[in-house]
Amino acid sequence: MKNSNSADFDLDDKVFARMAESYDRLCDFFSLYTHRIWKNKLAKSIANTPGNNFLDIAAGTGDIALRVALRLKKNNDITFKKNIILGDICDQMLDIARRKADEKDIECNFCIIDAHNLKSIPSASIDVVSISFAMKICDRAQVLSAVHRVLKPGGKFFCLEASRIPYPWLQSLYLLYMGLCIPMIANRVTKGDRSAYNYLLKGINDFPDKSEFVKEIGTCGFKDVTATPLSLGIVALHVGIKDG
Ligand SMILES: C[S@@+](CC[C@H](N)C(=O)[O-])C[C@H]1O[C@@H](n2cnc3c(N)ncnc32)[C@H](O)[C@@H]1O
Numbered sequence: 001m002k003n004s005n006s007a008d009f010d011l012d013d014k015v016f017a018r019m020a021e022s023y024d025r026l027c028d029f030f031s032l033y034t035h036r037i038w039k040n041k042l043a044k045s046i047a048n049t050p051g052n053n054f055l056d057i058a059a060g061t062g063d064i065a066l067r068v069a070l071r072l073k074k075n076n077d078i079t080f081k082k083n084i085i086l087g088d089i090c091d092q093m094l095d096i097a098r099r100k101a102d103e104k105d106i107e108c109n110f111c112i113i114d115a116h117n118l119k120s121i122p123s124a125s126i127d128v129v130s131i132s133f134a135m136k137i138c139d140r141a142q143v144l145s146a147v148h149r150v151l152k153p154g155g156k157f158f159c160l161e162a163s164r165i166p167y168p169w170l171q172s173l174y175l176l177y178m179g180l181c182i183p184m185i186a187n188r189v190t191k192g193d194r195s196a197y198n199y200l201l202k203g204i205n206d207f208p209d210k211s212e213f214v215k216e217i218g219t220c221g222f223k224d225v226t227a228t229p230l231s232l233g234i235v236a237l238h239v240g241i242k243d244g
Contacts, residue, residue: 014090015193015195016060016089016090016092016093017090017091017092017093018190018193019190019193020061020090020092020093020095020096021092021096022189022190023060023061023093023096024061024063024096025189026185026186026189026190027063029185029189030178030181030182030185034231034234035063035133037230037231038160038230038231038235038237039063039064039067039132039160040067041230041237042064042067042130042132042158042160042237043064043067043068043071044071045158045237045239046064046068046128046130046158047068047071047072047075049127049128049156050127051127051128051152051155051156052083052127053083053085053125053126053127053128054068054083054084054085054126054127054128054129054130055085055087055118055121055126055128055129055130055150056068056084056085056086056087056129056130056131056132057087057088057113057115057118057129057130057131057134057143057147058087058088058089058115058131058132058133058134058135058138059086059087059088059093059094059097060088060090060093060096060097060132060133060134061093061096061097061100062086062094062096062097062098062100062101062108063132064130064132064160065084065085065086065097065108065130066097066100066101066104066106066108068084069084069101069104069106069107069108070104070106073106083109084108084109085108085109085110085111085121085126086108086109086110086111087110087111087112087113087115087118087121088112088113089112089113089114089115091112094110094112097110098110115131115134115138115143115146116138116139116142116143116146117142117146118146118147118149118150121150122150123149123150124149124150124151124152124153125150125152126150126151126152126155127151127152127155127156128155128156128157128158129147129150129151129155129156129157129158130157130158130159130160131143131147131158131159131160131161132159132160132161133160133161133162135159135161135207136161136162136206136207140216141216141220144216144217144220144221144222145220148220148221148222148242151242152242153242153243153244154241154242155241155242156239156240156241156242157217157222157238157239157240157241157242158237158238158239159213159217159237159238159239160235160236160237160238161207161213161235161236161238162207162234162235163207163209163210163213163227163229163233163234163235163236164207164208164209164210164233165232165233165234166209166229166233167232167233170232174234175205210227210229210233210236210238211227213227213236213238214226214227214238217238217240218240221242221243221244222240222241222242222243223240223241223243224239224240224241225238225239225240225241226238226239226240227239
């Protein structure tokens, strides 16, 4: 399996710490707000999955976990609400998530954790793990192995990620749009922080297409792996169940 962490930016340079305050705005600009639709879809699927312990890794500013928590709160599902964990390596991103959780009066657990090993999470302790728009910057094999370890047998894994649009002409058009717009917008929003948009561009080009990624997930001990293309395949939602 290809190591997807051969990034043309250096994670040690704290790109996410610098981007934290502008991250939500960047997502809105780049996706023309459609990331909200994708994230709502993921949150709905997670909220409908049975189980008490939900872990969102590389949770960033909390877009997935807080949506799940809000849904459960509306449904008065206090059991699940108590066991939502947001993990990320960047405290500045989690700070934004904490602030948003406070504003919405949502209780969650926050932890600094590396998605590559999920060290502080006991094995077979989690019902649902999700990762959204971060697999592309991680070593996929390591993340999948860590997720597999922490999930209970039968536990569910969700991955929302940029994908390859199956229509070549549209993919070219999309890459052109992203190639022109990202540098312009990111330059403005991040005040010329090149590594921020290097990261954002990398994700679009380097991720495997959905059937390749389905196979990868399957070889890491997950069964019934599916991939649902969203918005003409710009992104895909992958789901797998821990075998055994
Ligand atoms: C593009 S943001 C995605 C945030 C959120 N999941 C979303 O969908 O908006 C990527 C996040 O991954 C985090 N991250 C990067 N490498 C990580 C790692 N090895 N372990 C945990 N988090 C990581 C970054 O700090 C950042 O918050």
